[in-house]
Amino acid sequence: MFIFKAAVVGAGAMGGSIAQVISYSGLPVIVKDVDQHQLDLAMQKARSIYEDRVKKGKMNASQVEDRMALITPQLDYAGFDDVDIVIEAVPEKMVIKQAVFRELDGICHPGAILASNTSALSISEMAAATKRPNKVIGMHFFNPAHVMKLVEVIPGQQTDAETIEDVGSFARDLRKIAVVVKECPGFLVNRLLAPYLNEAAYALQEGAATTSQIDGAATQAGMPMGPFMLSDMLGLDICYHAGATMYQAYGERMRPAELMQRMYDAGRLGQKAGRGFYTYGDDAPPTLDDLIVQVQRETDKLTKDFNVDRILLPMMNEAALALDEGIAGIADINTAMMAGAGMPVGPLAMADELGLDEVLQRLEAYEQQFGPRFTPAPLLRQKVAAGELGKKTGRGFMEYA
Ligand SMILES: NC(=O)c1ccc[n+]([C@@H]2O[C@H](COP(=O)([O-])OP(=O)(O)OC[C@H]3O[C@@H](n4cnc5c(N)ncnc54)[C@H](O)[C@@H]3O)[C@@H](O)[C@H]2O)c1
Structure with missing residues (x-):
């Protein structure tokens, strides 16, 4: 099936940027949210991504207007009966996702693909809220969606081969690299990043090295970003919840470092909070060092050396x-x-x-x-x-x- 028209539900950090990516490929896209302010922000974000391209000499002003005209922000489901694919990007809560999938199933034409941008939740469970589980699939973009090249394509238990193929070619039309991943907690990339981030937190809480020493060692070994810089960027709340899900699924090898809980409880959530493993502006108690000392007192575990x-x-x-x-x-x-x-x-x-x-x-x-x-x-x-x-x-x- 060729995709002529798309829709995105949820115009937050991911949805707005996914809509921009779709419009950039020349396809019309409806963006639906429950909050007008979020829609306004998403449109501003899309425009600013395009304006950056103008500054770099990669587009002109009239091309920007053409592309922006392809995005229709709205608070209702008008026009959803006519779209070939919907990408859901509402908050990471199964009840909200299932409610959206149920609504979409009642409105979209029977052949339309219903995709989710979930980072970790079960695609099959979302599919169960619809009468078309064969057309439900994961389409996991990475943040920021207009920059990151990868899209994980995650079939659920009942997703049919045609849907997998259609979503793969749609992702390529969006100039993305599509990798089909069997459904599992964390899917592929987050599952593999989890032990990298978690082990770094263990090393830090044990006093094996400092944040900048560990991040420095990682970048020297070829990683684009050290684990603490990455955690701060992703948001420690997101890392914390994903870590808990993976611990539940994979057991002891994913047991979260105690420091992650402390950081989460203290609201040191990374860049968005102004403080996480690093500080962005003024620091406030409890500092990272305070939390490390608390963990060391509790766990009584210290290590001396750190190797990447x-x-x-x-x-x-x-x-x-x-x-x-x-x-x-x-x-x-x-x-x-x-x-x-x-x-x-x-x-x-x-x-x-x-x-x-x-x-x-x-x-x-x-x-x-x-x-x-x-x-x-x-x-x-x-x-x-x-x-x-x-x-x-x-x-x-x-x-x-
Ligand atoms: N933020 C990331 O780095 C990232 C990366 C990859 C995937 N994801 C996944 O993408 C999804 C969205 O994450 P986000 O960070 O963009 O969240 P967000 O909180 O920034 O945005 C969610 C948006 O959904 C809207 N919304 C809530 N209920 C709705 C409903 N019933 N109908 C329509 N809109 C509704 C909210 O108003 C908000 O604008 C989540 O599943 C998340 O796990 C996030």
């Missing part, structure tokens, strides 16, 4: 677990982490480069020291046992000529 391995290895290990579970293939895992998290090479390629025997050995040593957060993936053991050690042997997760 400590935060990168759990991500590589999680990639091996996701691969083994069939969440995505090798190339897609690497691509998703490059396009969605800005890594210069994907985590499986990184492991191959390091040597899978070395990865295994270091994970085992960390497991001894820190427990199940480092328990090696069975697939990693199998590869090492088979002599598939990565680049140096010509075969690891990938093959090398």
Whole structure:
């Protein structure tokens, strides 16, 4: 099915930016919200993204007006009977999402695709609120949607092959890289980023190194952004809730660092709050150091040294677990982490480069020291046992000529 007209429900941080992306591809898009102020902000945001392009000489003023005219902000569902796809971007609460899906199912034509931009909730559960579960799918954009290249495409239990294909080609029409991901908590990118962010918080609370030392080590190892800079940008409330969901789903290896709870309770939510792991303006108590001291008093755990391995290895290990579970293939895992998290090479390629025997050995040593957060993936053991050690042997997760 070709998509001629689209709609977005929820004009917040993501919805407004997704509508701009759709209009940029030349398609008309309705944006619906329950709050006029949010619609106004979304239109301002879209205009400012276009104006930046004008400043860079990539568009002219009349092209901006043409594109802006493609976006129709509104408070009702007028015109939704005529759209081919709707992307839902309302708050991350299942009751709100299901209510929206139920409404959409009653209004949109039976062939219309209903997609969700959820970061972690079950697509199948949203699909259950409709009479067209075969047409319901996850379409997970990354923030900021007009910059980030990746879209995770997540079929639910009953999504049909045509819908997966249509959403993949729609994403490519939007100039995005689409990676199909099997449904699981955190999907792919957030699931792999979770142990990176969480382990950094453990290292910090144990006094192994400071925020800037850990962030510096990560960027030196090739990450586009250190874990604390990234957490502050994403919002620690979002990290906290996603961390809790993943802990519930994956168990001990995702047990959140105590410091994350403290940060959340103290309202140190990152950039949007003016303070998180870093401060943006004046600091206010409790400071990060206060919270670290509290955690140290409570847990009585201190470590001396910090090596960047400590935060990168759990991500590589999680990639091996996701691969083994069939969440995505090798190339897609690497691509998703490059396009969605800005890594210069994907985590499986990184492991191959390091040597899978070395990865295994270091994970085992960390497991001894820190427990199940480092328990090696069975697939990693199998590869090492088979002599598939990565680049140096010509075969690891990938093959090398
Ligand atoms: N913020 C991110 O970094 C990010 C990244 C990827 C995915 N997501 C996901 O995108 C979704 C939206 O997140 P956000 O950060 O844009 O949220 P947000 O709070 O900024 O925006 C949500 C918008 O939905 C509107 N809304 C609430 N109920 C509604 C309803 N019944 N009908 C229509 N509009 C309604 C609100 O008025 C608000 O404008 C969530 O599922 C989130 O997990 C967020």
